[in-house]
Amino acid sequence: MDEDLPAIALDPTRRRLLYGGAAMAGTALLAACGSGNGGAIITPPTPTPTPTSTPTPSAPVGTVEERDQLNLALNALYVEGQFLSFAVTGQGLPTAILTGTGASGQATGARRVTFADPRLAERFTEILANTIAHIALLRELLSSYAVAQPTIDLSAAAGPFGAIAAGAGFTSPLDPYADETSLLLGSFYLIDVSVTYFKQLMLGRGSSARGTPEVAAAAVSTLSTKSAHAGMIRLGVYRKGLLSPDVLNQANAISDFRDLRDGADSLDQGITSSGSLNLTPTGSFGGIFARTPGQLLRLLYLQAPSNLTISRGGFLPNGANGVLVET
Amino acid sequence: MSDMIEPKLPDDASTPSRRAEDGLSRRNAFKIAGGALAAGALISTTSSAQTITPPNDLTEVDYINFVMNLHYLQASLYSGAIRGEFLSASVRGLPASTPTEPNLSPVNLTDPVLRDFVTEMMFAELAHIAGFRNNLDQGFLGEPPAVIRTIPAPAMTLNVNAVMDDGYSRVFGGMIRELYGRAFSLYGIEEDYLIAISYLKDIAATAYQAVADLQTDSLYRDMFVSILGTQTAQAAILRDMIYERAQQPGSRLIEISNRLAQTRSSADPATAFTDQGVERVSTAAGFASNIVPTDQKGRSQSRTPLQVMLLLVGRPIPFVSGLFFPQGFNGRINLAMYGIT
Numbered sequence: 001m002d003e004d005l006p007a008i009a010l011d012p013t014r015r016r017l018l019y020g021g022a023a024m025a026g027t028a029l030l031a032a033c034g035s036g037n038g039g040a041i042i043t044p045p046t047p048t049p050t051p052t053s054t055p056t057p058s059a060p061v062g063t064v065e066e067r068d069q070l071n072l073a074l075n076a077l078y079v080e081g082q083f084l085s086f087a088v089t090g091q092g093l094p095t096a097i098l099t100g101t102g103a104s105g106q107a108t109g110a111r112r113v114t115f116a117d118p119r120l121a122e123r124f125t126e127i128l129a130n131t132i133a134h135i136a137l138l139r140e141l142l143s144s145y146a147v148a149q150p151t152i153d154l155s156a157a158a159g160p161f162g163a164i165a166a167g168a169g170f171t172s173p174l175d176p177y178a179d180e181t182s183l184l185l186g187s188f189y190l191i192d193v194s195v196t197y198f199k200q201l202m203l204g205r206g207s208s209a210r211g212t213p214e215v216a217a218a219a220v221s222t223l224s225t226k227s228a229h230a231g232m233i234r235l236g237v238y239r240k241g242l243l244s245p246d247v248l249n250q251a252n253a254i255s256d257f258r259d260l261r262d263g264a265d266s267l268d269q270g271i272t273s274s275g276s277l278n279l280t281p282t283g284s285f286g287g288i289f290a291r292t293p294g295q296l297l298r299l300l301y302l303q304a305p306s307n308l309t310i311s312r313g314g315f316l317p318n319g320a321n322g323v324l325v326e327t
Numbered sequence: 328m329s330d331m332i333e334p335k336l337p338d339d340a341s342t343p344s345r346r347a348e349d350g351l352s353r354r355n356a357f358k359i360a361g362g363a364l365a366a367g368a369l370i371s372t373t374s375s376a377q378t379i380t381p382p383n384d385l386t387e388v389d390y391i392n393f394v395m396n397l398h399y400l401q402a403s404l405y406s407g408a409i410r411g412e413f414l415s416a417s418v419r420g421l422p423a424s425t426p427t428e429p430n431l432s433p434v435n436l437t438d439p440v441l442r443d444f445v446t447e448m449m450f451a452e453l454a455h456i457a458g459f460r461n462n463l464d465q466g467f468l469g470e471p472p473a474v475i476r477t478i479p480a481p482a483m484t485l486n487v488n489a490v491m492d493d494g495y496s497r498v499f500g501g502m503i504r505e506l507y508g509r510a511f512s513l514y515g516i517e518e519d520y521l522i523a524i525s526y527l528k529d530i531a532a533t534a535y536q537a538v539a540d541l542q543t544d545s546l547y548r549d550m551f552v553s554i555l556g557t558q559t560a561q562a563a564i565l566r567d568m569i570y571e572r573a574q575q576p577g578s579r580l581i582e583i584s585n586r587l588a589q590t591r592s593s594a595d596p597a598t599a600f601t602d603q604g605v606e607r608v609s610t611a612a613g614f615a616s617n618i619v620p621t622d623q624k625g626r627s628q629s630r631t632p633l634q635v636m637l638l639l640v641g642r643p644i645p646f647v648s649g650l651f652f653p654q655g656f657n658g659r660i661n662l663a664m665y666g667i668t
Contacts, residue, residue, distance in 0.1 A: 122615050129610070130625045199556055216540055234560075
């Protein structure tokens with residue numbers, strides 16, 4: 001890695017990237033993540049002491065409805081996490097954070113991206129680290145209720161990104177692993193999708209809009225962080241668009257594609273709108289949009305614009321794991 | 328002339344007590360971040376103040392009015408930079424005869440991405456203000472129209488004349504002089520403007536996270552959560568811009584960002600979460616940016632209304648400016664509510 005900018009000396013009390021906190025200390029996360037080309041992700045210098053190497057699983061938190069919603073979020077984070085992990089490190093997520101109920105599958109079709117701009121690589125590494133932490137956070141809440149990673153297809157021309165490119169009217173296929181600009185476009189598709197579902201997680205659930213406090217607290221944090229990631233990605237796309245207007249046109253076409261495929265509601269906006277910068281897509285009161293479970297699934301399954309109910313396709317060829325699996 | 332916007336309308340509930348002896352007697356030396364703050368503490372508080380429980384009859388409207396203070400300030404700063412004038416009387420909720428203050432300081436945003444993004448944020452902030460007002464003041468929840476629940480804009484320090492004892496000089500001025508050997512210029516130097524609006528945006532985003540999760544009514548919760556998403560995305564974009572500029576030779580932005588994070592952390596020294604500056608951190612997977620502050624579990628930070636006010640108002644004792652709000656926040660949620668005067 002380039003050394004032209006000195007890394008800030010880390011205060012040992014500060015958070016570390018790419019490993020979870022107490023909940024993950026002693027698990028195989030880091031070892032698994034680091035198996036290969038010098039990429040032992042991070043060995044915390046002084047990990048939080050844990051009495052045993054196998055933490056006792058706690059009971060799942062929240063109502064059944066909340067857990068089902070969190071499990072759908074977990075499916076989406078598996079997709080996003082694997083995409084980012086392969087793109088940044090050339091390897092998938094540590095298998096220790098992929099276990100659970102339902103049919104366990106592999107993530108295939110992705111590969112490492114060669115970054116031209118080391119600063120951009122650093123941003124993606126940060127987003128990957130946060131995403132891994134979020135997967136662990138949701139799994140901790142869900143405990144034995146957590147779903148396993150389903151089969152995930154991340155392939156380019158022949159897979160979901162080819163379908164997105166075709167649906168968005170690209171004149172050439174989208175290979176998100178070809179270069180950093182393409183990676184930004186692929187990330188733009190996935191992260192904007194997950195932000196809107198994380199907002200949905202924060203909204204009303206039956207008689208109490210807040211729901212179970214632990215679930216609400218996790219939802220508000222994941223929404224905040226994911227929305228921040230989306231802002232970073234959209235800014236990254238825009239920076240590339242200043243050099244090549246085609247990139248902006250492609251991003252805006254991807255936004256239109258999402259809007260068309262998720263159903264009748266208008267829930268998406270491009271990075272520019274009528275020629276003005278639009279780094280944060282907003283609707284009423286200048287707030288972000290929300291997508292229901294069905295709308296999220298339509299965008300992960302890459303459903304054709306129809307009202308048919310489907311339960312698999314696109315990024316999830318065997319469907320999502322859990323209860324919320326139909327569009 | 329004063330660079331303060333029109334004084335707020337009379338509002339008994341929000342008028343802070345100005346009893347000097349009371350304030351002084353409870354004033355404590357406070358840990359100051361990085362020695363950047365000359366001439367006294369940015370925030371002075373006491374441990375007892377932090378344990379005071381606010382009234383439990385706060386409503387969603389009170390929380391909306393609380394965040395409106397943040398929106399008025401941010402909208403003013405963006406409007407002043409982009410349009411050369413601050414907010415109109417109607418946007419501020421003031422009588423139509425109230426003049427719109429011009430921004431008499433030269434504005435020099437040469438980075439087109441920053442300028443365009445500030446424009447975007449200005450419209451977003453105006454949409455938040457208008458959205459709350461439309462919903463609260465025009466028959467929300469079955470009430471008849473013409474019931475005005477939203478607060479007018481409070482007095483705000485917008486630093487047109489670089490007052491030496493306002494929030495900008497106290498938070499940024501000494502640090503900039505120390506690091507760069509020059510005066511801080513909110514509107515005259517692009518980097519200064521960026522760090523100031525980023526500092527305030529980080530506070531707004533964390534404020535939203537706390538109040539959004541308090542809402543139990545689904546309609547209000549939707550409003551807060553929607554804007555939370557906007558504020559956190561904007562905070563990240565501004566921090567990303569700081570990270571990008573920090574790569575330029577001679578830039579001290581990483582240090583500045585970390586010192587400002589320490590200043591923000593000073594609002595609550597007891598919290599487990601220490602605010603984080605933009606910086607580059609080392610991982611075995613390679614270097615990573617730290618643009619989005621999270622803890623080890625990927626959780627983002629929230630700030631209580633009291634913490635927010637300690638950072639933005641400080642403690643209005645005599646001869647202290649009140650930082651960014653010289654007369655405190657408008658609305659029921661204000662420092663006086665916590666017994667801090």
